[in-house]
Amino acid sequence: MNPTIMQVVPVTFTYPVHFTEHLFDPQHSLLDDTLSGNRPASDQVPRVLCVVDDGVLAAFPGLEAQIQAYFAAHPDLCLVAPPLAVPGGERCKSDPKQVERVHEAINTHGVDRHAYVVAVGGGAVLDMVGYAAATAHRGVRLVRVPTTVLSQNDSAVGVKNSVNAFGKKNWLGTFAPPYAVLNDRAFLTTLEDRDxxxxxxxxxxxxxxxxxxxxxxxxxxxxxxxxxxxxxxxxxxxxxxxxxxEHIAGSGDPFERGxxxxxxxxxxxxxxxxxxxxxxxxxxxxxxxxxxxxxxxxxxxxxxxxxxxxxxxxxxxxxxxxxxxxxxxxxxxxxxxxxxxxxxxxxxxxxxxxxxxxxxxxxxxxxxxxxxxxxxxxxxxxxxxxxxxxxxxxxxxxxxxxxxxx
Structure with missing residues (x-):
């Protein structure tokens, strides 16, 4: 006798894609509502690691202080450390040390599967941070805050995370839907024309x-x-x-098995x-x-x-x-x-x-x-x-x- 058990595991992913402005204004409740909406069983304050594209920090010099002020104004959230700056653009996806830095921060600050990594930046940074989050503890909750037209209209709303390897784009990666996507139109105002x-x-x-x-x-x-x-x-x-x-949800192949x-x-x-x-x-x-x-x-x-x-x-x-x-x-x-x-x-x-x-x-x-x-x-x-x-x-x-x- 050679029995076979055919296992079926249906999984439904649900995540919101919000469109807003001035997300980190302390008077704006969207980020707080998003992170506080699913507290762990212990009812502890949600722990948050924030990783930010250094190009965004250069374009918005007060952003790091504003992020810290936001969490200070919302004591029901815990920012575990000052925002971690990472290089923007494809260089961050081609440098394995950047993934290691995010992994190290997740480990050092005790960011677990009931905590959050909030990634703020262009599509390349979101890809890299998403890959790091998805491979830590087999998946830490990721909140994407895209800051470019391309990341807001395409890459940030999908289910893929990746880095480059062997001279090839996106050779390493995961399929891991975000916990939420928060599109802040104010970030687009400083973009160069080419972006x-x-x-x-x-x-x-x-x-x-x-x-x-x-x-x-x-x-x-x-x-x-x-x-x-x-x-x-x-x-x-x-x-x-x-x-x-609509395509991701309705195409029948969201994880690209074909x-x-x-x-x-x-x-x-x-x-x-x-x-x-x-x-x-x-x-x-x-x-x-x-x-x-x-x-x-x-x-x-x-x-x-x-x-x-x-x-x-x-x-x-x-x-x-x-x-x-x-x-x-x-x-x-x-x-x-x-x-x-x-x-x-x-x-x-x-x-x-x-x-x-x-x-x-x-x-x-x-x-x-x-x-x-x-x-x-x-x-x-x-x-x-x-x-x-x-x-x-x-x-x-x-x-x-x-x-x-x-």
């Missing part, structure tokens, strides 16, 4: 995949967004986050471009170039109508997002060369496992999946985008004939 605009590439991406009306809104409001209209940005962040959350990852439209190239640039490129900038590349490839292959390809590139240009970056080269790319963007295809396949699966468009909000890409056609797409970027606009007359020839 204000770069994060909108994720809004464009999800609109192209899922919501033609949202794409139309982005098309109409691109100039206002480029001019830093706060009301327009509020809606762009909210709708983008909403679409990402080989398909639709929300990574444009990302096979983006991740490689970031790595090739030594992370000079921000993630949003690389995504913009990656989306442009995949849309151009789809147009050249006859999948995407030229009129819609032109609309997409026009939005990217209005948002001042480059459709071609030096790391893409001019088209003479060898997919076997790790220094070529085309080698990102195999790295993307390895990361997901199984066979290569790439989302492409047949129209606005009309995606399909393909399992191979023609390298010669990709080289032609790169060369075309190089011309578009050099000329500063999408040239006329038409560049694509029905057979996809230049």
């Amino acid at each position: 204000w605009l770069g994060g909108l590439s994720e809004a464009l991406k999800v609109a192209l995949l899922k919501d033609a009306a949202f794409f139309g809104w982005l098309e109409t409001n691109a100039a206002a967004l480029a001019a830093r209209d706060r009301e327009a940005m509020d809606y762009a962040v909210y709708r983008c986050a909403q679409l990402h959350l 080989s398909s990852r639709p929300l990574d439209f444009g990302h096979w190239a983006a991740h490689k471009l970031e790595s090739l640039s030594g992370y000079r490129l921000r993630h949003g900038e690389a995504v913009a170039a990656g989306v442009a590349l995949d849309c151009t490839y789809a147009a050249l292959s006859g999948l995407l109508p030229e009129t819609e390809w032109r609309r997409i590139l026009a939005v990217l240009r209005t948002l001042r997002l480059a459709v071609h970056v030096p790391e893409m080269g001019s088209g003479a790319q060898d997919a076997q060369d790790p220094g070529s963007v085309l080698s990102g295809l195999n790295e993307f396949r390895e990361h997901l496992g199984g066979r290569l699966t790439i989302p492409l468009l047949t129209g606005i909000a009309s995606p399909i999946e393909v399992h191979e890409m023609d390298h010669d056609l990709l080289r032609r797409a790169i060369a075309l985008l190089d011309d578009v970027q050099a000329q500063g606009h999408v040239p006329s007359p038409a560049l694509l004939d029905p057979q996809g020839a230049l």
Whole structure:
């Protein structure tokens, strides 16, 4: 007799994504309400470790003191130490010592599974701190306070945490939903233009995949967004986050057990471009170039109508997002060369496992999946985008004939 027990463990994750302003104002109750809402059985005061992006501290010189003042004004919370500053940007994800520093602080200050790590910063810092929290005690509660457009509208609202390894982006990571996400719009006011605009590439991406009306809104409001209209940005962040959350909850594969990852439209190239640039490129900038590349490839292959390809590139240009970056080269790319963007295809396949699966468009909000890409056609797409970027606009007359020839 060889019996088998088939175990089924249903798990439901619930977490709020709040949109607010001036979160650390002592008169603002949202953070207190969030952390005090689920006290441990002992009814002890919740213990909190706060980790902050050093770039955010530089942009808001009084923030460290404000955080400490907030906890002093709310004695039902215990800040276990002054905020721990960590480097911002991809450097924190590429330096194992930063994870060790967060682990050490969690250990030193007795932060357990009934306590909280509050991470304040851009997407890279949230990724790194989330990875540290998820691997301490097999999971410490994480509250994300994203401070960039891209982290508020995309990366912070999801279930992934990661760091870089072996020269590859997000090679180490966990799936661990946050306890809560607190989006404070005030943090966006000091962003450089490249970070204000770069994060909108994720809004464009999800609109192209899922919501033609949202794409139309982005098309109409691109100039206002480029001019830093706060009301327009509020809606762009909210709708983008909403679409990402709906996909995570409803796609049937929130923890990526399959080989398909639709929300990574444009990302096979983006991740490689970031790595090739030594992370000079921000993630949003690389995504913009990656989306442009995949849309151009789809147009050249006859999948995407030229009129819609032109609309997409026009939005990217209005948002001042480059459709071609030096790391893409001019088209003479060898997919076997790790220094070529085309080698990102195999790295993307390895990361997901199984066979290569790439989302492409047949129209606005009309995606399909393909399992191979023609390298010669990709080289032609790169060369075309190089011309578009050099000329500063999408040239006329038409560049694509029905057979996809230049």
